[in-house]
Amino acid sequence: xxxxxxxxxxxxxxxDAALAAWNARVxxxxxxxxxxxxxxxxxxxxxxxxxxxxxxWPGNPREPLDCLGAELAERxxxxxWSSRVELHNEYLEYALVMRxxxxxxxxxxxxxxxxxxxxxxxxxxxxxxxHFLHVVASITRRxxxxxxxxGVPAERWKALDISARMACFHRRLxxxxxxxxxxxxxxxxxxLFMSAGTNSLSDLTSVMHFGSxxxxxxxxxxxxxxxxxxxxxxxxxKDLFCRNALSQVARNANELALIEGSGxxxxxxxxxxxxxxxxxxxFQSSGLFHDEANTPADWVRFSRGVDGMPMRLEFGPSDxxxxxxxxxxxxxxxxxxxxSGYTLASRIEVGPLVKIAATSRPITKVELSExxxxxxxxxxxxxxxxxxxxxxxxxxxxxxxxxxRNEKAVKQSDG
Numbered sequence: 001x002x003x004x005x006x007x008x009x010x011x012x013x014x015x016d017a018a019l020a021a022w023n024a025r026v027x028x029x030x031x032x033x034x035x036x037x038x039x040x041x042x043x044x045x046x047x048x049x050x051x052x053x054x055x056x057w058p059g060n061p062r063e064p065l066d067c068l069g070a071e072l073a074e075r076x077x078x079x080x081w082s083s084r085v086e087l088h089n090e091y092l093e094y095a096l097v098m099r100x101x102x103x104x105x106x107x108x109x110x111x112x113x114x115x116x117x118x119x120x121x122x123x124x125x126x127x128x129x130x131h132f133l134h135v136v137a138s139i140t141r142r143x144x145x146x147x148x149x150x151g152v153p154a155e156r157w158k159a160l161d162i163s164a165r166m167a168c169f170h171r172r173l174x175x176x177x178x179x180x181x182x183x184x185x186x187x188x189x190x191x192l193f194m195s196a197g198t199n200s201l202s203d204l205t206s207v208m209h210f211g212s213x214x215x216x217x218x219x220x221x222x223x224x225x226x227x228x229x230x231x232x233x234x235x236x237x238k239d240l241f242c243r244n245a246l247s248q249v250a251r252n253a254n255e256l257a258l259i260e261g262s263g264x265x266x267x268x269x270x271x272x273x274x275x276x277x278x279x280x281x282x283f284q285s286s287g288l289f290h291d292e293a294n295t296p297a298d299w300v301r302f303s304r305g306v307d308g309m310p311m312r313l314e315f316g317p318s319d320x321x322x323x324x325x326x327x328x329x330x331x332x333x334x335x336x337x338x339x340s341g342y343t344l345a346s347r348i349e350v351g352p353l354v355k356i357a358a359t360s361r362p363i364t365k366v367e368l369s370e371x372x373x374x375x376x377x378x379x380x381x382x383x384x385x386x387x388x389x390x391x392x393x394x395x396x397x398x399x400x401x402x403x404x405r406n407e408k409a410v411k412q413s414d415g
Contacts, residue, residue, distance in 0.1 A: 007277025008305025
């Protein structure tokens with residue numbers, strides 16, 4: 001019996017081969033790391049569990065905010081496909097759906113966001129083509145065939161070996177960053193799943209594993225728990241410290257692996273909950289106004305996941321409603337100002353569901369990991385000279401000077 005069902009229980013009709021491939025991928029990622037004293041693969045191996053409510057963070061990209069400030073971060077993050085693969089690295093990718101108004105002017109109609117992991121969509125496409133196409137049609141409201149999406153008829157698709165199908169899926173629907181967008185635009189237009197390599201299942205499991213060790217620092221003859229920045233410095237991954245998602249996962253896992261103030265050191269076992277996925281934990285729609293009134297409740301539409309585990313959010317009026325997203329304001333009266341995709345993403349909390357042991361256990365001496373001390377405030381996010389800030393500044397320059405302005409949103413002409 002597989003450990004994990006489909007993410008969000010959104011694909012209960014998927015076949016056993018897709019589920020087996022998904023579980024095999026998770027197993028492989030766990031096997032790639034040393035055994036952790038507190039992180040386990042199967043949540044059923046932890047007796048008397050409870051669900052943690054700590055693994056969550058805001059979905060708007062933090063790096064451009066740190067490097068360039070709020071105004072430019074907002075503008076850059078709303079530019080479309082280029083923004084998604086360059087900046088949207090907090091396990092939430094979004095786009096603005098554009099429609100013409102009565103004068104013919106193209107304007108933002110809706111905000112669409114997803115937390116769906118690419119690896120799950122690839123498992124569906126590779127191992128259960130019929131179900132994959134059904135899901136695509138349910139989101140896009142249009143039927144697609146294998147030949148249109150993958151360049152080969154269904155019979156030939158199924159005859160390809162698995163590695164060839166995976167490579168084709170990646171080439172046709174995922175792409176490789178800004179330099180090589182996907183050959184077919186469906187995921188660009190409809191935001192079916194996350195495409196940025198930084199939003200991968202691999203990174204999520206790696207950082208969860210990294211944080212699940214009880215790290216200590218010996219300083220002046222005394223032992224103390226390691227700070228988060230010391231952990232990332234020791235791992236030579238200072239770049240991850242400045243992302244909300246991965247720093248929060250590492251912090252939360254470490255707080256379980258070495259419980260603060262527990263006297264003799266203790267920790268709690270932890271595991272990704274079944275079903276494993278990245279979920280929209282909350283969306284703060286209060287404070288959003290249209291015509292000086294709260295935005296209608298039916299403008300918030302969650303999907304792709306059962307209650308408590310949605311992975312898709314659409315916010316805004318339907319096509320038969322004369323209203324537009326750019327009429328929505330934060331606050332009312334003189335203080336009111338328009339919302340952006342970035343603003344809406346900042347009002348979304350995302351994160352995985354994690355099961356933890358209800359009781360802690362003592363940590364043995366061999367389980368403690370001693371790492372070197374580092375200077376306090378040794379990692380400063382947003383410094384112009386850092387490699388990541390230079391990359392984001394170059395991206396900003398390219399977008400100001402060339403073509404990103406033409407990518408601001410998706411048209412979604414299919415519905």
